[in-house]
Amino acid sequence: MNYYEIIFYVFAVLTVVSAGVVVFSRNIIYSAFALLFTFTGVAGIYVLLNADFIAITQLLIYVGGIMILLIFGVMLTTNVTNVEITTQTLKALPATIVVAIVSALLVSTMVSTKWAVKDPISVESTTINQIGELLLTKYLLPFEIASIVLLIAMMGAAFLARKN
Amino acid sequence: MPNFQIGLTHFLVISSLLFGLGLFAVVTRRNAIMILMGIELILNAANINFIAFNKYGQLGVDGQVISIFVIILAAAEAVIALAIVLNIYNNFKTVNADEIDNLKE
Amino acid sequence: MLTQQILDGLSKFYPETILSVTILVIVFVELFFKKKTRVSGWIAMAGLAAAMLFTFLQVNIPAQTIFFQMVAVDPFSYFFKVLLILSGFLIVLFTFLSDEIRSSEFKTQEYYALLIALTLGGFLMASSVNLLMMYLALELSSLSSYVLAGYFKKSNRSSEAALKYVIYGGVSSGLMLFGISLIYGICGSLDMFAISAYLSANPVNLITLLIAIFLMLAGFGYKISAVPFHFWTPDVYEGSPMPVTALLSVSSKAAGFAMLIRFFLVAFQNAGHPTITTEGLHQYITLPGLHWPEVIAVIAVATMTLGNVVAIWQDNLKRLLAYSSIAQAGYMLLAFVVVSPQGISAMLTYLAVYLFMNLGAFFAAILISNKYKTENIEEMKGIGYRSPLLCVSMAVFMLSLSGIPMTAGFIGKFYIFSALINNGYIWLAIIGLMNSVVSLYYYIKILKNMFLIRPQGDTGAVSFGAGYSVLLLALAIPTIVLGIFFGPLTKFAEYSVQIFGLK
Numbered sequence: 001m002n003y004y005e006i007i008f009y010v011f012a013v014l015t016v017v018s019a020g021v022v023v024f025s026r027n028i029i030y031s032a033f034a035l036l037f038t039f040t041g042v043a044g045i046y047v048l049l050n051a052d053f054i055a056i057t058q059l060l061i062y063v064g065g066i067m068i069l070l071i072f073g074v075m076l077t078t079n080v081t082n083v084e085i086t087t088q089t090l091k092a093l094p095a096t097i098v099v100a101i102v103s104a105l106l107v108s109t110m111v112s113t114k115w116a117v118k119d120p121i122s123v124e125s126t127t128i129n130q131i132g133e134l135l136l137t138k139y140l141l142p143f144e145i146a147s148i149v150l151l152i153a154m155m156g157a158a159f160l161a162r163k164n
Numbered sequence: 165m166p167n168f169q170i171g172l173t174h175f176l177v178i179s180s181l182l183f184g185l186g187l188f189a190v191v192t193r194r195n196a197i198m199i200l201m202g203i204e205l206i207l208n209a210a211n212i213n214f215i216a217f218n219k220y221g222q223l224g225v226d227g228q229v230i231s232i233f234v235i236i237l238a239a240a241e242a243v244i245a246l247a248i249v250l251n252i253y254n255n256f257k258t259v260n261a262d263e264i265d266n267l268k269e
Numbered sequence: 270m271l272t273q274q275i276l277d278g279l280s281k282f283y284p285e286t287i288l289s290v291t292i293l294v295i296v297f298v299e300l301f302f303k304k305k306t307r308v309s310g311w312i313a314m315a316g317l318a319a320a321m322l323f324t325f326l327q328v329n330i331p332a333q334t335i336f337f338q339m340v341a342v343d344p345f346s347y348f349f350k351v352l353l354i355l356s357g358f359l360i361v362l363f364t365f366l367s368d369e370i371r372s373s374e375f376k377t378q379e380y381y382a383l384l385i386a387l388t389l390g391g392f393l394m395a396s397s398v399n400l401l402m403m404y405l406a407l408e409l410s411s412l413s414s415y416v417l418a419g420y421f422k423k424s425n426r427s428s429e430a431a432l433k434y435v436i437y438g439g440v441s442s443g444l445m446l447f448g449i450s451l452i453y454g455i456c457g458s459l460d461m462f463a464i465s466a467y468l469s470a471n472p473v474n475l476i477t478l479l480i481a482i483f484l485m486l487a488g489f490g491y492k493i494s495a496v497p498f499h500f501w502t503p504d505v506y507e508g509s510p511m512p513v514t515a516l517l518s519v520s521s522k523a524a525g526f527a528m529l530i531r532f533f534l535v536a537f538q539n540a541g542h543p544t545i546t547t548e549g550l551h552q553y554i555t556l557p558g559l560h561w562p563e564v565i566a567v568i569a570v571a572t573m574t575l576g577n578v579v580a581i582w583q584d585n586l587k588r589l590l591a592y593s594s595i596a597q598a599g600y601m602l603l604a605f606v607v608v609s610p611q612g613i614s615a616m617l618t619y620l621a622v623y624l625f626m627n628l629g630a631f632f633a634a635i636l637i638s639n640k641y642k643t644e645n646i647e648e649m650k651g652i653g654y655r656s657p658l659l660c661v662s663m664a665v666f667m668l669s670l671s672g673i674p675m676t677a678g679f680i681g682k683f684y685i686f687s688a689l690i691n692n693g694y695i696w697l698a699i700i701g702l703m704n705s706v707v708s709l710y711y712y713i714k715i716l717k718n719m720f721l722i723r724p725q726g727d728t729g730a731v732s733f734g735a736g737y738s739v740l741l742l743a744l745a746i747p748t749i750v751l752g753i754f755f756g757p758l759t760k761f762a763e764y765s766v767q768i769f770g771l772k
Binding site: 106109112113116137138139140141148151153159 | 289296336337386393402405409413416419431454474476
Binding site for chain 2: 401404405408412415416419422423424425428429431432433435436439440442443444446447449450451453454457458459
């Protein structure tokens with residue numbers, strides 16, 4: 001095992017185990033905090049995949065933004081002083097079976113499919129330059145539309161959340 | 165003798181597991197915020213796919229750009245969804261999706 | 270060179286640009302009004318009219334892609350743009366005339382801005398040729414519709430509708446995105462033409478591709494509310510403000526269909542030449558081994574049967590119309606099973622006809638709830654004697670939705686069924702016909718309550734203002750006229766079958 005592999009397994013275990021805690025924990029606060037570790041683990045995986053910029057973005061937006069939102073959501077909608085912050089599950093057994101089958105099918109497909117893998121070539125140390133260039137050329141239109149999406153999201157959320 | 169060299173498959177297995185866990189949260193949980201967390205797990209799984217395929221398929225950085233858009237959209241969706249959930253809480257004092265059933269046949 | 274390309278793209282992107290500017294103007298202008306005004310509604314109408322004008326100017330542009338193969342400008346997207354603007358325009362008028370919205374305490378700048386954003390999302394859904402762009406457009410239109418569904422934020426029904434919508438929407442778009450990521454892995458690109466080229470040149474793992482397609486169907490199915498992704502439809506349609514329901518049942522659905530057609534036809538065609546069958550009909554070639562038309566056939570049959578059967582038991586008019594619109598989506602999907610220009614043009618014809626009859630039905634429902642304060646069919650007894658114009662128009666819409674001859678709905682169904690029969694899907698046509706007969710039952714039930722039962726209690730005539738009558742007639746007359754003079758519409762639909770990149 002070299003360092004790359006050790007780091008990979010550390011992040012992989014962190015991601016999957018904390019995601020498991022998110023899903024199976026009975027306490028929604030635990031779930032929310034476990035999700036924090038999942039997002040961090042995913043960011044680590046991005047680094048291993050030569051996606052440094054995405055890793056930082058992941059940390060900033062997911063861990064710094066979406067997570068805070070979710071935790072605020074949990075805090076605002078649940079009476080925290082109340083001990084009962086549990087979230088009951090619904091029709092757990094059939095769902096477990098179906099999801100297990102779906103996941104097994106997916107994993108086996110992922111393993112058995114011959115993906116179009118090419119030999120790795122030397123990569124540049126950072127991808128920011130290329131990403132920036134693509135965002136303003138090939139992905140110019142999605143970039144602009146994303147700004148409208150964000151405007152709509154901001155406007156809609158402000159409308160729904162404010163008191164008249 | 166299986167191949168222990170870290171390759172594309174390793175990352176895809178992680179993403180499949182995240183997807184499965186996210187799906188499980190979505191179908192079994194009743195709390196709207198838990199369902200949102202499940203959706204976030206699914207989106208993260210898709211993002212890992214994009215970036216892994218991108219690296220091992222030598223596809224430039226397109227996959228990374230795509231994942232930026234996914235992160236943007238995830239944020240936008242989370243904002244709207246949480247605003248709706250807060251609004252629901254103000255009206256119903258609960259966020260459990262199946263207790264909110266004024267609309268029935 | 271690069272700048273030239275972008276400027277060239279911009280010059281073919283005026284309708285979308287105008288809609289974007291309209292959103293900003295609405296948000297800005299309403300800042301100066303303290304009280305509720307209609308100004309933003311008028312701005313929205315002006316924006317839609319300008320977008321329509323510039324869309325018309327695009328009619329002679331040769332089919333092409335702009336902005337680095339992100340969106341296509343072609344007759345197919347042109348058709349949907351016209352449809353979406355018409356529907357947006359009518360919805361603004363509905364909003365003006367709906368007591369529900371007028372009496373709400375909320376200012377309406379967000380409402381109209383979101384309405385335009387939904388239309389813009391639909392434009393992009395109909396024209397994107399890149400899966401990323403498609404997903405972005407889908408999210409734009411979904412996010413605005415979530416907020417619109419929950420627009421009466423103090424109302425339990427409305428906010429419940431929004432919650433259900435956002436949860437189902439979030440899950441299906443997440444599934445769809447995972448499917449897109451698998452397609453990216455298989456083909457190495459999100460560009461539909463590149464996907465098509467890759468699939469026709471390289472062997473692929475069929476199971477992986479099928480998983481990807483099923484996941485993507487979750488997104489499409491949710492937008493057009495096809496079984497099994499229809500669960501949100503009745504609740505959201507019942508809980509949302511009525512004009513919003515009308516908008517969702519037409520604009521969202523039409524844009525979803527556009528996206529579905531373009532994706533399946535462009536991405537999964539072989540690079541080969543079109544074969545010419547004995548009848549001289551072109552046939553799009555589909556991937557060998559991947560029988561997606563059969564998959565669509567199953568979904569179509571399930572969708573229309575479920576919609577029609579459940580609609581029979583409904584007492585709430587909005588809920589009934591929700592199930593009826595699920596069934597209507599089933600008929601349109603039937604046309605898509607015939608993977609040929611004939612089938613697609615039948616579907617486009619049906620969509621155009623559906624716009625008038627369905628919006629008409631919703632407008633009549635708005636007027637009934639304005640004046641009689643009820644959505645329950647049982648409480649509509651005898652109102653045919655009290656407001657004849659309204660109820661006769663309602664009858665026209667109902668008969669058209671069920672496909673009675675001499676109405677536009679008949680023409681739509683006729684083209685779909687003849688396309689099916691021409692291509693050897695006689696059993697599907699028979700199932701479709703049986704469904705139409707079933708649907709007749711619940712449409713007639715409404716009419717029976719309106720006309721055949723004498724009103725009890727208050728029997729005074731209830732009349733409407735001139736504006737209401739004009740708009741009602743503006744929807745009812747096309748529903749009849751298109752049933753008799755359908756030539757231009759079918760010509761337009763046949764012309765609009767030209768999808769860029771489809772050989």
